Amino acid sequence: MVSAGHTAPRWCVADNYxxxxxxxGQRVLLWVTTRxxxxxWGVGRITGDVAVADGRHRVPVHIPLLPEPLTAAQLRTSPDLASLEVFRVPVQSNPSWVTVAEMTVIDALLPDSVQ
Known part of the structure; x- marks a missing residue:
């Protein structure tokens, strides 16, 4: 993924509402937890409808990686991001939720080339 500069073209998501x-067309964020x-680590878009194959839900995406990750430590410096779901419920399955207000704050922290 890192050497390619983007994620796989399909992402596995939970079967939920x-x-x-x-x-x-909706925006997506790639949150990496294991480092x-x-x-x-990436910002992109959903490129098609969610499909079920082999009992798994997958969503087609195009998510280019950021030049440098926008780290949790950096995000925690903004009081407006204190309620991010990935902070409140770190074991939540994909997809997680980001509010419009939170995304506005995140957008201001992203490199100009991403917006």
């Missing part, structure tokens, strides 16, 4: 709300520099 949030997955049913997903639509092509010391955990946080937002």
């Amino acid at each position: 949030r997955t049913r709300l997903m639509r092509p 010391p520099d955990r946080g937002i």
Whole structure:
């Protein structure tokens, strides 16, 4: 993924009401949890409808990686992001939720080339 500069073209998501709300064109964030520099590693869009194959829900996406991750430590410096779902419920399955207000704050922290 890192050497390619983007994620796989399909992402596995839970079978829940949030997955049913997903639509092509919506923005997506790639949150990486398993590293010391955990946080937002990519920003992209949903490119098609959620499909079920082999009992798994997958959503087609195009998520280019950021030049540098926007780390959880950086995000925590903003009081407006204190309620991010990934902070409140870190074991939540995909997809997680970001409010419009939170996304506005995140957008201001992203490199100009991403927006």
